[in-house]
Amino acid sequence: xxxxxxxYDRQLRIWGEQGQAALEKxxxxxxxxxxxxxxxxxxxxxxxxxxxTVIDGSKVELGDLGNNFMxxxxxxxxxxxxxxxxxxxxxxxxVKAKFIEEYPEKLIExxxxxxxxxxxxxxxxxxxxxxxxxDRICRDANVMLIFARSYxxxxxxxxxxxxxxxxxxxxxxxxDDLRLNNPWPELRKFAETFDLNVPDPVAxxxxxxxxxxxxxxxxxxxxxxxxxxxxxEEKKEFKELLKSKMIAMDEDNYKExxxxxxxxxxxxxxxxxxxxxxxxxxxxxxxxSSDFWVMVxxxxxxxxxxxxxxxxxxGSIPDMTSSTEHYVNLQKIYQAKAEADFIAIELRVxxxxxxxxxxxxxxxxxxxxxxCKNARKLKVCRYRLIEDEFNSPSISELQKYLTDxxxxxxxxxxxxxxxxxxxAANYNSFPGEFDGAMDEDISxxxxxxxxxxSDLGCNGSTLTEDLINxxxxxxxxxxxxxxxxxxxxxxxxxxxxxxxx
Amino acid sequence: xxxxxxxxxxxxxxxxxxxxxGNLVGPTFEPGVELRDDxxxxxxxxxxxxxxxxxxxxxDLALSGFKNLEVIDMDRIEVSxxxxxxxxxxxxxxxxxxxxxxxxxxxxVSGVNIVPHFCRIEDKEIEFYNDFNIIVLGLxxxxxxxxxxxxxxxFLEYDSDDKPREETIKPMVDGGTEGxxxxxxxxxxGVTPCFxxxxxxxxxxxxxxxxxLAETPRNAAHCIEYAxxxxxxxxxxxxxxxxxxxxxxxxxxxEAVKRxxxxxxxxVTYSLxxxxxxxxIPAIASxxxxxxxxxxxxxxxxxxxxxxxxxxxxxxxxVEGLHIKVTEFVRDKDCxxxxxxxxxxxxxxxxxEKVFSISLGSAVTSGLNIIVDYHKFGLVCVLVLGVEFxxxxxxxxxxxxxxxxxxxxxxxxxxxxxxxxxxMTRSNLSLPLYDLMGKxxxxxxxxxxxTDKHDKKTSCLRKxxxxxxxxxxxxxxxxxxxx
Numbered sequence: 015x016x017x018x019x020x021x022y023d024r025q026l027r028i029w030g031e032q033g034q035a036a037l038e039k040x041x042x043x044x045x046x047x048x049x050x051x052x053x054x055x056x057x058x059x060x061x062x063x064x065x066x067t068v069i070d071g072s073k074v075e076l077g078d079l080g081n082n083f084m085x086x087x088x089x090x091x092x093x094x095x096x097x098x099x100x101x102x103x104x105x106x107x108x109v110k111a112k113f114i115e116e117y118p119e120k121l122i123e124x125x126x127x128x129x130x131x132x133x134x135x136x137x138x139x140x141x142x143x144x145x146x147x148x149d150r151i152c153r154d155a156n157v158m159l160i161f162a163r164s165y166x167x168x169x170x171x172x173x174x175x176x177x178x179x180x181x182x183x184x185x186x187x188x189x190d191d192l193r194l195n196n197p198w199p200e201l202r203k204f205a206e207t208f209d210l211n212v213p214d215p216v217a218x219x220x221x222x223x224x225x226x227x228x229x230x231x232x233x234x235x236x237x238x239x240x241x242x243x244x245x246x247e248e249k250k251e252f253k254e255l256l257k258s259k260m261i262a263m264d265e266d267n268y269k270e271x272x273x274x275x276x277x278x279x280x281x282x283x284x285x286x287x288x289x290x291x292x293x294x295x296x297x298x299x300x301x302x303s304s305d306f307w308v309m310v311x312x313x314x315x316x317x318x319x320x321x322x323x324x325x326x327x328x329g330s331i332p333d334m335t336s337s338t339e340h341y342v343n344l345q346k347i348y349q350a351k352a353e354a355d356f357i358a359i360e361l362r363v364x365x366x367x368x369x370x371x372x373x374x375x376x377x378x379x380x381x382x383x384x385x386c387k388n389a390r391k392l393k394v395c396r397y398r399l400i401e402d403e404f405n406s407p408s409i410s411e412l413q414k415y416l417t418d419x420x421x422x423x424x425x426x427x428x429x430x431x432x433x434x435x436x437x438a439a440n441y442n443s444f445p446g447e448f449d450g451a452m453d454e455d456i457s458x459x460x461x462x463x464x465x466x467x468s469d470l471g472c473n474g475s476t477l478t479e480d481l482i483n484x485x486x487x488x489x490x491x492x493x494x495x496x497x498x499x500x501x502x503x504x505x506x507x508x509x510x511x512x513x514x515x
Numbered sequence: 516x517x518x519x520x521x522x523x524x525x526x527x528x529x530x531x532x533x534x535x536x537g538n539l540v541g542p543t544f545e546p547g548v549e550l551r552d553d554x555x556x557x558x559x560x561x562x563x564x565x566x567x568x569x570x571x572x573x574x575d576l577a578l579s580g581f582k583n584l585e586v587i588d589m590d591r592i593e594v595s596x597x598x599x600x601x602x603x604x605x606x607x608x609x610x611x612x613x614x615x616x617x618x619x620x621x622x623x624v625s626g627v628n629i630v631p632h633f634c635r636i637e638d639k640e641i642e643f644y645n646d647f648n649i650i651v652l653g654l655x656x657x658x659x660x661x662x663x664x665x666x667x668x669x670f671l672e673y674d675s676d677d678k679p680r681e682e683t684i685k686p687m688v689d690g691g692t693e694g695x696x697x698x699x700x701x702x703x704x705g706v707t708p709c710f711x712x713x714x715x716x717x718x719x720x721x722x723x724x725x726x727x728l729a730e731t732p733r734n735a736a737h738c739i740e741y742a743x744x745x746x747x748x749x750x751x752x753x754x755x756x757x758x759x760x761x762x763x764x765x766x767x768x769x770e771a772v773k774r775x776x777x778x779x780x781x782x783v784t785y786s787l788x789x790x791x792x793x794x795x796i797p798a799i800a801s802x803x804x805x806x807x808x809x810x811x812x813x814x815x816x817x818x819x820x821x822x823x824x825x826x827x828x829x830x831x832x833x834v835e836g837l838h839i840k841v842t843e844f845v846r847d848k849d850c851x852x853x854x855x856x857x858x859x860x861x862x863x864x865x866x867x868e869k870v871f872s873i874s875l876g877s878a879v880t881s882g883l884n885i886i887v888d889y890h891k892f893g894l895v896c897v898l899v900l901g902v903e904f905x906x907x908x909x910x911x912x913x914x915x916x917x918x919x920x921x922x923x924x925x926x927x928x929x930x931x932x933x934x935x936x937x938x939m940t941r942s943n944l945s946l947p948l949y950d951l952m953g954k955x956x957x958x959x960x961x962x963x964x965x966t967d968k969h970d971k972k973t974s975c976l977r978k979x980x981x982x983x984x985x986x987x988x989x990x991x992x993x994x995x996x997x998x
Contacts, residue, residue: 023595027790027797028694049578057800060598077527079624083574086623105601166531167812167822185835220731333734338778341733446531480538487537491528494578495811498571502804506695506833509801 025061032384033513034062038108040133040512041065045118045148047098049494050164051138052084053501058508059102065110066102067132070095071117081494122148130155134512136504138162139492142404142435149174149400158511161400162504165434166488168427169500171507173397178511179306180393181385188391189280191328194227195235195242196282200347205229210259218261222336222344223271230256230271231278243279252278266335283323284390291392292317301370305377308370309385310392312362316355325389326355356386404432409471416475426477429470430485433462446489456486525626526551529580532821541820550819555582558818561647562586563636563663565612567798568653568690570602571807573616576651577624579815585647587632587639588613599800636662637974641961642925645670645685649814652689653807655796657717658973660689664702664710665976668853669961671704677855679705688813690806694797695833697806699825701813707827708846709853735775735782739791742770758793767792805831856959856980857913861904863949863983867921867929868905904948905929908962914977919964923952931964949983956986 019026026034040063044051047070055066074089074097082098089097099113118137121128122144129135129151137148137159145161152159153176161172197205205228212218234252235242243252253272260268284292292314296303299311317325329352331345360382364374385392415421437445437459445455460482467475524530533551537544560581562572565588576584590612592603602619603612613631621629632639636659644650644666654660667685674680687702689710702709727733728741747756747767757763768788775783789795809829816824825841832838851857908916921928928951929943930936943951952958963976 020594021597023598023786023789024795024798025598027786027795028799053804056601057804060601060800062598075527076523076525080525081528081578083578083623087625104604183835333737335727336731336733338731338733338780341731342779446535452535484537484539487531487535489531489535491531493528493532495575495808495815497808498575498804499808499812502801502808503833503837506799506801506805507837509799510833 022062029509029513033509036513037509038062038064041067041131042508043067043069043129043132043135045069045135045137046139047082047084047094048078048139048492049082049497050162050169050492050501050504051136052082052098052102053498054136054138054162054504054508055098055102056084056105057502057505059105059109059111061509062106062108064133066099066112068095068099068102068111068113069116069118069121070098070113071115071120081492081497083494118148119144122151126151127155129157132157134158134160134508136160136162136508138501138504139164141438142432143439146401146404153399160504160507160511162500163431164492164497164500165431166485166491166493167496168431168485168488169496170428170431171500171503172400173507173511174400175397175511178395178397179304180395181306181381181388183388183391183393185391189277190330190332191390192224192277192331193324193327194224194278195231195280196324197228198351200351201228202232204344204347205232215262219265219267220335220337220340221267222334222340223267223274224331224334224344225340226256226259226267226271227274227278230259249275249279270334284317284325288325288390288392291394294394299366299370303370305381308366308377309359309363309382311366312359313385313389315362316359320358321355326359326386327352328387328390329353330387352386356383359386404469407470412470412472413475416472423481426481427485429463429466429477430459430481432466433459434485434490436462436466444490446486448489452486456482459486526580533580533819537821539822541816541823544820546821551580554580554818557583558649559583559585559647560814560818561644561650562653563650563659564588564653564655565616565631566590566596566653566655567599567800567803568692568807568810569612570600570616571803572651572653572690572811573602573620573629574624575808575811576814577620577627577629579811580819581814582627584617584627585630585632586613586617587634587636588616589633589635599798599803601800637963641666641669641922641963641976647685649817650685650687651810651814652687653810654689655691657714660710661714662974662976663687665852667702668704668709668711669976669978671853671978672959673705673855686817688810688817690810692798692802692806694799695802697802697831698829699806699809699813699831700828701817701825702827703817704853706846708844709850711852712847712850713828713844732774732778732780735771735780735784735787736791738774738778738780738783739767739771739788741774742767743792746770746774764789764792802831802833851913851977856978857911858980858982859904859907859911860982860984861948863985864947865949866903866945866947867951868903868944905944908964915966916962916964916975916977917966919962922961922963923958928952928960948981952981957982 022034042055042058042063042065044055044066047068055068059066072094074085074092074094076090078094079085079087079090084098084101085094093113093115095113095115099111103109103111118140129148135148135152135157137145140148140161140163149159152174156176159174161170161174163170193201205225208221208225208229210221210226210229230252231242234255243249253275256268256272256275291297292310294310296307297310297314299308313325317323327348329349331348334341336344360379363377363382367374367376412425415425434444441458445459446452463477463482467473530551533554534546534548536546558581560576560583562569562576562584565573565586569586569588573584573586588611592600592607592610592612592615594605594608596603597605600612602616607615611631611633613633617629617631621627644663650663650667652660652663664687667687670683670685672680672683684704684706688699689702690699691697701707723737723740725745728737728745732738732741743756768783768785771783771788775781813825816822826843828842828844830840830842846853848854905919905921908914908919918931920930927936927940929940952960958981960979960981961976962979963974965972966975
């Protein structure tokens with residue numbers, strides 16, 4: 015048997031043990047197991063998702079073999095849910111896989127409470143009416159929902175959940191938390207032990223750039239009435255000042271300081287994104303508040319009190335030219351401050367929990383630690399109900415995208431995906447699904463598209479003939495490569511909403 | 516057109532795309548049963564790499580109307596592949612990836628034929644690659660991409676107006692992933708930028724200065740690289756480090772731990788050691804699926820014209836939200852690889868390699884020495900022409916190609932390896948290139964060899980436009996390398 019740690023090594027490097035644990039705890043329900051659904055689950059099963067339940071009422075036809083890799087010739091005539099489930103199970107025996115031979119539409123109509131047992135539902139190839147109903151059911155039951163649909167060369171992935179809060183968002187580019195223009199006493203004291211004019215060239219070139227910048231920022235603000243370089247001219251001047259301190263051409267630490275000087279110019283205090291989160295009404299906690307918002311409430315108190323306008327320190331520093339000793343000492347100072355900030359936040363979290371009548375230990379220490387480390391990067395995503403998206407669309411945005419060269423095709427398909435569902439509700443088939451009635455279907459689809467546009471409040475807008483023709487040409491085909499693409503995106507989104515990052 | 520839909524058919528969904536006319540399609544699109552059948556019967560696709568992307572690509576292509584597929588990969592299956600390379604099972608560990616992948620897809624999708632090649636891409640003759648209509652790349656190394664790119668671009672010929680000849684264009688579709696991010700691109704040699712035109716997209720790998728490792732380590736990676744790059748050689752004189760040998764890896768790990776303790780540096784773990792030493796790129800199933808699907812779709816679009824192809828570089832970023840961006844890069848007009856080729860002008864008497872001597876007065880000198888000696892006399896021009904062909908390639912500032920093997924119109928003029936071929940072609944070394952090329956005044960010659968790139972020897976293939984001086988139609992104006 016393969017050791018799971020080795021098997022999952024390449025993904026553990028991304029989402030860590032915590033992310034993996036969340037994945038292994040999750041139970042996912044798939045509605046319709048055509049190629050879009052099968053491919054979505056394939057990627058999740060490989061990653062070690064906890065359990066899957068495949069729901070599909072149809073039998074396998076010959077045509078299904080042409081677009082679905084989770085079927086083969088022996089499956090023709092059998093339950094599609096059963097066949098796909100068996101092939102998915104083969105991919106990873108650590109996953110609990112089961113199936114129900116039933117049409118999703120029927121479950122949505124007759125047994126809405128069925129869905130509350132799952133962590134997340136992946137609903138593929140559903141039409142508008144069922145989407146709206148399922149969305150309401152899942153929202154009420156607090157079950158996460160992801161829609162995925164492949165249609166010819168077009169497709170759609172839509173996430174629907176009340177709120178998704180992210181602690182470890184791991185953004186690509188984020189400014190280090192170094193406090194160069196706002197050092198706390200211990201850091202300032204450490205910087206004071208250095209003399210930038212030290213004559214010894216070895217000592218001079220091993221002074222870490224953090225120290226150089228702290229000292230130079232202080233020198234600057236003293237000479238400029240307390241303000242940092244802000245204009246382009248001043249910033250240039252500051253860099254020139256740094257350059258003038260070099261005593262040899264090969265001083266990498268000074269080169270790094272010049273390159274990192276923008277970190278000195280960064281404003282003090284918290285970002286507007288974080289301010290928005292601490293000012294969110296959810297930060298006023300009550301007995302229903304989630305752990306995330308309890309921690310946000312503690313963070314808000316911290317910023318107003320011992321944080322002195324700043325979030326808790328992240329505690330890590332980037333690599334920089336330095337002697338080992340200076341670097342390690344610097345690291346210790348940042349870590350000590352981060353630890354002190356963490357203790358202050360933890361205390362506040364525990365107090366809030368007590369006030370809410372909760373077990374003070376119920377939020378694990380490790381989670382609070384991670385929260386502190388990532389406090390500057392917190393993210394809150396909320397998704398509207400599908401019904402709201404349909405009934406109160408953001409007209410200005412739609413209009414903007416409809417006329418934008420780069421987006422008009424994408425928005426056109428968005429509207430046409432809704433139009434084909436109206437078409438199907440009226441005529442019991444999708445436009446172009448069968449040969450022979452192409453011309454009629456094109457004009458009918460055009461009518462449906464006009465009515466969608468008018469319901470959206472975009473009366474003046476039209477879609478091009480080419481696009482409408484194209485949609486009819488697709489004839490609701492589910493192509494494997496498109497399904498694999500859409501399923502790939504859907505599975506990636508599933509992982510993102512399940513794991514704390 | 517209508518009759519094929521009534522009867523149940525495997526290509527039920529694909530037929531909609533291939534049999535029906537459309538307005539948003541490629542310029543060559545001719546919908547119909549014939550197109551579908553031609554894709555099946557005549558389109559030959561090579562998938563390079565049978566890893567995370569390769570497994571997906573084979574599946575996607577097999578279900579996109581292609582029947583004749585081949586796959587090449589030199590690796591064997593490892594346990595850490597199983598989280599995404601879905602064609603492999605625990606019991607397959609140790610077997611060649613290409614063979615298992617081909618077998619699994621053929622078992623599942625009836626009618627598809629996949630020929631596996633368990634070898635290095637350099638082991639195949641250049642002509643092997645000419646046999647395919649489209650080459651799809653699922654690779655994780657820059658060197659391998661560079662090699663295939665050069666091979667495919669090597670087939671490209673230009674007409675007298677410097678326009679690429681349609682029938683010599685070998686399109687490539689290239690995919691790559693890292694974590695939640697990836698790219699898919701279409702390379703049509705001579706039309707869109709080739710891999711080498713935009714090589715700057717791949718920044719050079721971060722390397723730590725040796726003095727940092729030796730004197731001022733500051734983080735865990737420094738300690739690991741010290742153990743890996745410095746300490747290993749000190750202790751194991753002459754024994755090469757093998758990253759795939761767990762004993763070697765454990766040794767590096769324990770040495771790194773010792774060093775980290777010595778300097779009070781936290782964070783050395785076995786997992787990080789592997790990550791740093793092997794330069795492991797995190798990989799997940801979903802991103803591979805997305806990128807491969809995009810590549811397979813582009814392959815289908817190029818082969819059938821059923822929709823407009825990607826122009827020409829797509830990036831996918833799922834790190835924060837989801838961003839897909841398409842950029843239209845432009846060709847480097849002076850590209851050594853996809854351009855019309857480096858021009859080399861030669862005297863008709865220049866031999867392939869055997870010491871070629873000219874006598875000038877009483878001095879009889881040979882080979883490279885001539886360059887040095889005669890340079891003093893301002894006779895560079897004559898001398899460059901006098902140096903035998905293979906040595907010229909080493910000296911040429913744009914090529915710097917050593918150990919060259921030379922082919923002309925599919926004929927091996929000289930091969931460095933394998934030994935059998937070397938022996939067969941050795942006698943050509945002393946013959947004039949002009950004679951070997953059938954006394955054609957001007958033609959394309961392909962050379963393969965090694966070149967130094969970032970202090971690392973890499974295989975490469977270059978296309979040369981060889982012109983012989985003093986023959987009609989060739990001016991004496993251009994100097995060698997003036998392409």
